[in-house]
Amino acid sequence: MPTFNSEEVARLAALARIDLTPDELTQFAGELEVIAHAVEKVSELATADVPATSHPIPLTNVYREDVVSDVVDRDAVLAAAPASQDGKFLVPQILGEEA
Amino acid sequence: MSARDTDLTRTTAAGLADLLTAGDVSAVEVAQAHLDRIAEVDGAVHAFLHVDAADTLAQAGAVDAARAAGTPLHHLAGVPIAVKDVVVTRGTPTTAGSRILEGWIPPYDATLVEKLRAAGLPMLGKTNMDEFAMGSSTEHSGYGPTHNPWDLTRIPGGSGGGSAAALAAFEAPLSIGTDTGGSIRQPAAVTGTVGVKPTYGSVSRYGLIALASSLDQAGPCARTVLDAALLHEVIGGHDPRDSTSLPQAATGYADAARLGGTGDLTGVRVGVVRELAGEGYQREVSEAFARSVRDLEAAGAEVVEVSCPSFEAALAAYYLILPAEASSNLAKFDGMRFGLRVEPTEGPVTAERVMAATRGQGFGAEVKRRIILGTYALSAGYYDAYYGSAQKVRTLIQRDFAAAYEKVDVLVSPTAPTTAFKLGEKLDDPLAMYLNDVATIPANLAGVPGISVPNGLDDAGLPIGIQVLAPARADDRLYRVGAALEHHFQASQGAILDRIPEVTS
Numbered sequence: 001m002p003t004f005n006s007e008e009v010a011r012l013a014a015l016a017r018i019d020l021t022p023d024e025l026t027q028f029a030g031e032l033e034v035i036a037h038a039v040e041k042v043s044e045l046a047t048a049d050v051p052a053t054s055h056p057i058p059l060t061n062v063y064r065e066d067v068v069s070d071v072v073d074r075d076a077v078l079a080a081a082p083a084s085q086d087g088k089f090l091v092p093q094i095l096g097e098e099a
Numbered sequence: 100m101s102a103r104d105t106d107l108t109r110t111t112a113a114g115l116a117d118l119l120t121a122g123d124v125s126a127v128e129v130a131q132a133h134l135d136r137i138a139e140v141d142g143a144v145h146a147f148l149h150v151d152a153a154d155t156l157a158q159a160g161a162v163d164a165a166r167a168a169g170t171p172l173h174h175l176a177g178v179p180i181a182v183k184d185v186v187v188t189r190g191t192p193t194t195a196g197s198r199i200l201e202g203w204i205p206p207y208d209a210t211l212v213e214k215l216r217a218a219g220l221p222m223l224g225k226t227n228m229d230e231f232a233m234g235s236s237t238e239h240s241g242y243g244p245t246h247n248p249w250d251l252t253r254i255p256g257g258s259g260g261g262s263a264a265a266l267a268a269f270e271a272p273l274s275i276g277t278d279t280g281g282s283i284r285q286p287a288a289v290t291g292t293v294g295v296k297p298t299y300g301s302v303s304r305y306g307l308i309a310l311a312s313s314l315d316q317a318g319p320c321a322r323t324v325l326d327a328a329l330l331h332e333v334i335g336g337h338d339p340r341d342s343t344s345l346p347q348a349a350t351g352y353a354d355a356a357r358l359g360g361t362g363d364l365t366g367v368r369v370g371v372v373r374e375l376a377g378e379g380y381q382r383e384v385s386e387a388f389a390r391s392v393r394d395l396e397a398a399g400a401e402v403v404e405v406s407c408p409s410f411e412a413a414l415a416a417y418y419l420i421l422p423a424e425a426s427s428n429l430a431k432f433d434g435m436r437f438g439l440r441v442e443p444t445e446g447p448v449t450a451e452r453v454m455a456a457t458r459g460q461g462f463g464a465e466v467k468r469r470i471i472l473g474t475y476a477l478s479a480g481y482y483d484a485y486y487g488s489a490q491k492v493r494t495l496i497q498r499d500f501a502a503a504y505e506k507v508d509v510l511v512s513p514t515a516p517t518t519a520f521k522l523g524e525k526l527d528d529p530l531a532m533y534l535n536d537v538a539t540i541p542a543n544l545a546g547v548p549g550i551s552v553p554n555g556l557d558d559a560g561l562p563i564g565i566q567v568l569a570p571a572r573a574d575d576r577l578y579r580v581g582a583a584l585e586h587h588f589q590a591s592q593g594a595i596l597d598r599i600p601e602v603t604s
Binding site: 009016018019020021024031036038039046051052056059070077091 | 206415437458488489546571
């Protein structure tokens, strides 16, 4: 297991798109080290012959009729958005200048 | 005693329903009594994040008008309810305890809210919780903690501490919680109330702000087992808008509670989980549990010890599966479509940088920790060792439950290892906080239902709870055994909430 140093936390925070302060990087590194050590226990029990379970109660083939239903009001949705224009979400540029 | 002499805030939901049906009180009077109580004590308790008295009274007035017009009503029509703030409510602010959603007004109702409205339960308000349901104390709320009405310096449990505290403080007779690893049952235990995590899929998840989709389950919170059963029947049942919703109807729970309320459990086989006892459990919690086991035997149940060896690894598996699912679910909070948007103070204002700045400011520490842990557990090179292994442990835990239910009808354990601790006591030690859910987490990993019922007070006068677990789709057993435990406890010691000190602000 890698050590949870500040650099590792910074790498993960960048992947997760969360800006962290230098203090948070230090704090989380220490805390996540402890938590990661505690959860290592799973690998002791998880032998190759045990199948994985992703869901508590498997249900299969859940379909509905392919018809329009439950349409949420567009204006109510846009009213709750940080910014909107012409009936659409208004968002920052998706790609940077160099793209 | 006439209805006019009754303290409506101390009456059970079933009792209020009878008074309302008989016409002894109006829904507006019942709602007003609870709104007055909220105004009196919630400054000290802080169970609520949002109360709109005019809206509540309008809903109650509509029930009274319908009753006056002779319209057939649900038996609980006019009984008010508090709803955890992770459940979306059309037109009423919903934050999930997070600053990132401050002021957000949902454009739709969760299915369970539609059902509450259809049954005529006026909503008193939205209850406080740990941010996005991550926590066991409500201290991770972005809006300040809820205080335990038994002792305002102590935690009310979490994440649904607001929904539990509202009941214990007589601010609401019923409330809605959600339970991903114990967030209904553990708050119930530490506040002397009743909380039920139904079978996964029994109550629709449509309109719940998702934490971990394979674990989340909404359920009823109340002061009695019968009240919880009545509420479960209102909110449960199939929902075509949730593809994990069970096809079965949610019926028979109140009947099961009434049957258990006779105190007779002849022929019921009860298993005591060996791994959910001993070291780490507070002395009074263990003593109260032993007394409850004797009550079960006296009620005619056959009690045996069962072993679920994989439960030892449940906490570890949970803290890989939950962060992994949460890191994915919470990616939607990107500052684009709802909630907070923060622009970076320097450099180009791109969507990616706005997202990072928004999440850096809008999320609290626990949410950041778990998203980072989940990102780690899912990242290339570690997926098999962590997330993959945790999913295998989940299989082993399900096998332990299946083996146990070959021998017994229900399992019992203490709900939480300790009674309510002091606010701040575990805030700087995330792992110590996680251990509060050691007894409740296995049920979520396996999807089986569980209930917490009060079964004692510790030496400091703080409530203790006992947990009953049943096989998937056998939620009725929770209500039968839970009501029997409640009956025998009250026969010897009275109702636990009769001993709660008055809230003084």
